[in-house]
Amino acid sequence: MRNPQLNAHGELIHLLSIEGLPQPVLTHILDTASSFVSVSDRDVKKVPLLRGKSVFNLFFENSTRTRTTFEIAAKRLSADVINLDIARSSTAKGESLLDTLANLSAMHADMFVVRHSESGAPYLIAQHTAPHVHVVNAGDGRHAHPTQGLLDMYTIRHYKGDFTRLSVAIVGDIVHSRVARSDIHALTTLGVPDIRAVGPRTLVPGDLAGMGVRVCHTLEEGLRDVDVVITLRLQNERMSGALLPSAGEYYKHWGLTRERLALARPDAIVMHPGPINRGVEIASDVADGTTSVILPQVTFGIAVRMAVMSILAGNEA
Amino acid sequence: MRNPQLNAHGELIHLLSIEGLPQPVLTHILDTASSFVSVSDRDVKKVPLLRGKSVFNLFFENSTRTRTTFEIAAKRLSADVINLDIARSSTAKGESLLDTLANLSAMHADMFVVRHSESGAPYLIAQHTAPHVHVVNAGDGRHAHPTQGLLDMYTIRHYKGDFTRLSVAIVGDIVHSRVARSDIHALTTLGVPDIRAVGPRTLVPGDLAGMGVRVCHTLEEGLRDVDVVITLRLQNERMSGALLPSAGEYYKHWGLTRERLALARPDAIVMHPGPINRGVEIASDVADGTTSVILPQVTFGIAVRMAVMSILAGNEA
Amino acid sequence: MRNPQLNAHGELIHLLSIEGLPQPVLTHILDTASSFVSVSDRDVKKVPLLRGKSVFNLFFENSTRTRTTFEIAAKRLSADVINLDIARSSTAKGESLLDTLANLSAMHADMFVVRHSESGAPYLIAQHTAPHVHVVNAGDGRHAHPTQGLLDMYTIRHYKGDFTRLSVAIVGDIVHSRVARSDIHALTTLGVPDIRAVGPRTLVPGDLAGMGVRVCHTLEEGLRDVDVVITLRLQNERMSGALLPSAGEYYKHWGLTRERLALARPDAIVMHPGPINRGVEIASDVADGTTSVILPQVTFGIAVRMAVMSILAGNEA
Numbered sequence: 001m002r003n004p005q006l007n008a009h010g011e012l013i014h015l016l017s018i019e020g021l022p023q024p025v026l027t028h029i030l031d032t033a034s035s036f037v038s039v040s041d042r043d044v045k046k047v048p049l050l051r052g053k054s055v056f057n058l059f060f061e062n063s064t065r066t067r068t069t070f071e072i073a074a075k076r077l078s079a080d081v082i083n084l085d086i087a088r089s090s091t092a093k094g095e096s097l098l099d100t101l102a103n104l105s106a107m108h109a110d111m112f113v114v115r116h117s118e119s120g121a122p123y124l125i126a127q128h129t130a131p132h133v134h135v136v137n138a139g140d141g142r143h144a145h146p147t148q149g150l151l152d153m154y155t156i157r158h159y160k161g162d163f164t165r166l167s168v169a170i171v172g173d174i175v176h177s178r179v180a181r182s183d184i185h186a187l188t189t190l191g192v193p194d195i196r197a198v199g200p201r202t203l204v205p206g207d208l209a210g211m212g213v214r215v216c217h218t219l220e221e222g223l224r225d226v227d228v229v230i231t232l233r234l235q236n237e238r239m240s241g242a243l244l245p246s247a248g249e250y251y252k253h254w255g256l257t258r259e260r261l262a263l264a265r266p267d268a269i270v271m272h273p274g275p276i277n278r279g280v281e282i283a284s285d286v287a288d289g290t291t292s293v294i295l296p297q298v299t300f301g302i303a304v305r306m307a308v309m310s311i312l313a314g315n316e317a
Numbered sequence: 318m319r320n321p322q323l324n325a326h327g328e329l330i331h332l333l334s335i336e337g338l339p340q341p342v343l344t345h346i347l348d349t350a351s352s353f354v355s356v357s358d359r360d361v362k363k364v365p366l367l368r369g370k371s372v373f374n375l376f377f378e379n380s381t382r383t384r385t386t387f388e389i390a391a392k393r394l395s396a397d398v399i400n401l402d403i404a405r406s407s408t409a410k411g412e413s414l415l416d417t418l419a420n421l422s423a424m425h426a427d428m429f430v431v432r433h434s435e436s437g438a439p440y441l442i443a444q445h446t447a448p449h450v451h452v453v454n455a456g457d458g459r460h461a462h463p464t465q466g467l468l469d470m471y472t473i474r475h476y477k478g479d480f481t482r483l484s485v486a487i488v489g490d491i492v493h494s495r496v497a498r499s500d501i502h503a504l505t506t507l508g509v510p511d512i513r514a515v516g517p518r519t520l521v522p523g524d525l526a527g528m529g530v531r532v533c534h535t536l537e538e539g540l541r542d543v544d545v546v547i548t549l550r551l552q553n554e555r556m557s558g559a560l561l562p563s564a565g566e567y568y569k570h571w572g573l574t575r576e577r578l579a580l581a582r583p584d585a586i587v588m589h590p591g592p593i594n595r596g597v598e599i600a601s602d603v604a605d606g607t608t609s610v611i612l613p614q615v616t617f618g619i620a621v622r623m624a625v626m627s628i629l630a631g632n633e634a
Numbered sequence: 635m636r637n638p639q640l641n642a643h644g645e646l647i648h649l650l651s652i653e654g655l656p657q658p659v660l661t662h663i664l665d666t667a668s669s670f671v672s673v674s675d676r677d678v679k680k681v682p683l684l685r686g687k688s689v690f691n692l693f694f695e696n697s698t699r700t701r702t703t704f705e706i707a708a709k710r711l712s713a714d715v716i717n718l719d720i721a722r723s724s725t726a727k728g729e730s731l732l733d734t735l736a737n738l739s740a741m742h743a744d745m746f747v748v749r750h751s752e753s754g755a756p757y758l759i760a761q762h763t764a765p766h767v768h769v770v771n772a773g774d775g776r777h778a779h780p781t782q783g784l785l786d787m788y789t790i791r792h793y794k795g796d797f798t799r800l801s802v803a804i805v806g807d808i809v810h811s812r813v814a815r816s817d818i819h820a821l822t823t824l825g826v827p828d829i830r831a832v833g834p835r836t837l838v839p840g841d842l843a844g845m846g847v848r849v850c851h852t853l854e855e856g857l858r859d860v861d862v863v864i865t866l867r868l869q870n871e872r873m874s875g876a877l878l879p880s881a882g883e884y885y886k887h888w889g890l891t892r893e894r895l896a897l898a899r900p901d902a903i904v905m906h907p908g909p910i911n912r913g914v915e916i917a918s919d920v921a922d923g924t925t926s927v928i929l930p931q932v933t934f935g936i937a938v939r940m941a942v943m944s945i946l947a948g949n950e951a
Contacts, residue, residue: 045686072714072741082385096595274733276733299740397709399706413912417699420932
């Protein structure tokens with residue numbers, strides 16, 4: 001079966017997951033994003049690339065922050081953006097999801113930005129939608145968050161250049177994290193030789209090694225001489241049952257403090273997908289420190305989303 | 318008293334109801350919509366006709382779908398669209414509806430798109446609003462849903478051409494349906510000689526005949542040789558008391574199945590205002606079948622709303 | 635310490651309070667607003683001054699009406715407007731307010747329009763935000779509502795001309811009113827010689843005299859020969875405890891009726907920040923009377939907000 005994200009020419013028509021995307025596609029997105037970083041610096045932060053296009057934000061799972069980044073990205077491309085309050089919409093009147101989407105397609109929608117608590121929902125949508133509609137996964141269950149993965153790669157490339165000589169540690173609640181999953185696929189595809197999944201056994205099970213990462217159950221092993229530390233948000237709201245004693249307990253053992261960060265290379269950058277829990281997965285002085293690139297991640301995130309949307313809009317199914 | 322929808326030159330200044338609109342006004346809307354159908358097909362789906370105009374969506378009764386169609390239509394005309402969360406607004410602080418509207422008028426609003434659970438509310442608003450504001454009824458109580466009626470007419474004309482030789486069946490919960498009421502007025506005005514209101518006695522009372530329709534209490538009589546079948550949504554949420562045994566029972570007696578559709582002309586089109594209840598008022602294979610034009614209705618709906626808005630904006634009270 | 639609202643050249647970079655703003659800054663805003671009043675009268679009510687700028691509405695305290703005026707003003711300046719549903723956003727996930735704002739800044743926000751129930755919140759935000767972000771206070775606690783104050787000044791100047799010969803009465807719940815506070819600072823700065831704070835002792839305490847107003851505990855004294863009457867909304871929702879017997883009791887003693895208005899000059903204008911409580915602080919026939927300028931206030935409010943935003947956007951921190 002053909003990759004549902006690519007057309008017959010191998011061009012991106014949906015962004016559903018980083019898994020399965022060839023390296024040139026990822027690199028093309030990052031290169032395109034470079035040009036949009038300068039757009040956001042200009043006095044008039046607007047380009048007409050999506051003028052007259054209709055972008056629908058379909059957030060079945062609420063996330064004001066991520067929705068906002070897509071809304072800004074689309075508006076800076078001059079698209080018309082429609083935020084659907086999906087919880088109050090026709091699905092509430094008993095209409096099926098696919099009927100709702102067929103209706104939006106019939107309104108000549110050009111793009112669906114989808115967040116959903118069920119893994120795979122954006123795939124289902126891409127599969128059933130009309131050919132003129134492009135689907136962007138803005139996070140599905142524990143599965144994938146590809147634009148976050150891409151903006152993380154943009155950030156790493158911006159600060160560290162060549163991927164093929166890097167050591168990258170991903171620290172924390174990896175098992176519940178779609179960000180970690182997308183990062184691991186992206187880092188692998190881009191040729192990073194040393195990827196470490198770091199955390200307690202409950203959050204970093206040994207079978208993760210199957211994804212091509214080194215599983216580390218101590219910070220000493222996990223952070224030693226890495227170039228990049230990606231700290232994950234402790235997903236309290238996603239955990240079922242008591243996998244962890246408490247936030248305080250977690251910080252004591254796994255929080256990224258200045259002392260622990262000293263294990264990494266002196267020029268190691270610190271990343272986090274946000275929103276951060278200060279004093280839980282990361283110490284405040286590390287989050288605000290000179291090697292933290294957490295806010296640049298946000299800035300690059302707009303450019304990466306502009307890149308994804310403009311590339312998709314240019315390719316025909 | 319002059320028709321509140323027309324100015325002294327007989328031009329449309331508000332769209333409140335199809336009842337009372339002369340045939341040339343309806344035909345002008347449909348003709349204008351034709352040009353907008355092609356706009357939606359273009360790569361840049363935007364025309365500057367409402368540039369700088371402020372369109373307010375005032376949905377006192379929630380309807381994400383209908384609001385979205387007006388929002389898209391207005392944005393494709395380059396208007397600024399403001400969605401008022403009317404339930405949380407000043408009316409909640411004890412301000413009267415008319416004071417709220419006077420305030421919006423004072424902000425130089427150009428158009429109010431109004432949905433309200435009370436029949437007649439858009440009339441009241443049109444009556445009291447400043448002369449520079451145009452009012453569009455997006456559905457009021459059981460009274461009228463004129464843009465739905467117009468898009469239905471557009472769809473029928475698109476597929477069937479000449480209205481004056483057609484048989485049209487409207488099937489289902491007619492007594493609670495503002496769509497049915499608007500359709501009947503439009504079909505009558507446009508010269509359709511055979512309009513049938515089809516359904517059980519509880520939902521299609523005999524006195525409907527006063528509107529110029531043939532009342533049919535059997536599908537055999539109602540669907541025989543018609544060119545168009547308009548199926549209505551079973552308005553569960555609108556029914557007070559137990560007029561119907563159950564959705565299953567309704568489907569058994571009145572649901573539009575393939576067998577029943579065979580009573581109509583072989584080229585009869587099947588319409589529905591949406592959202593559809595599959596397996597209640599319509600069978601899935603009919604809704605998705607080759608003669609179903611339910612999704613084209615949605616597409617034409619955008620063009621019809623663009624036509625209404627641009628015509629109103631061009632006419633002075 | 636430098637005024638946080640002004641840059642080193644004395645230009646406005648945030649609008650947080652009228653208190654402390656020099657008279658030429660106020661006059662410049664009013665003069666700029668004049669040009670925008672004519673924009674709103676034009677057929678195309680749009681100027682490209684904020685094209686490509688991103689304006690964020692951050693309403694921690696809900697106010698559909700005020701948010702709408704800022705949204706309209708920003709859109710007429712061609713800005714991209716993002717309404718953040720701040721109650722559902724990351725702050726709900728435990729992120730601190732300052733972290734949320736740092737994230738929005740990193741998205742290259744240009745302006746934050748802030749309403750907050752805590753006095754001083756916009757100051758805190760202006761203090762901590764990135765230099766490229768301008769902050770507009772859209773009402774904070776009981777402290778200030780500077781754009782309301784400015785639109786009141788615009789209205790007074792429009793109808794009465796020279797500030798330096800006027801008598802202005804502010805009537806009602808002054809102690810809870812940020813509008814009154816902003817009006818008093820503006821009137822003082824613009825040289826109004828006779829400002830009266832009128833109301834019962836519970837709502838107009840004697841120590842208000844320290845602000846340079848004459849405290850009047852009778853309407854006879856308060857309204858006698860004034861040129862302008864600013865009636866305040868009875869802030870039921872803001873009162874703690876039983877400072878007042880009832881709305882009816884208030885109207886009986888302090889409501890602005892036609893008889894009481896006769897105490898003022900014959901050409902005195904009647905103002906109110908809205909939404910009005912008819913029959914509480916103002917009689918219906920006064921609110922709708924020939925000397926009422928309540929709706930012109932709303933119209934001028936859009937122009938004043940356009941003026942503030944365009945001035946801020948033109949000045950660098």
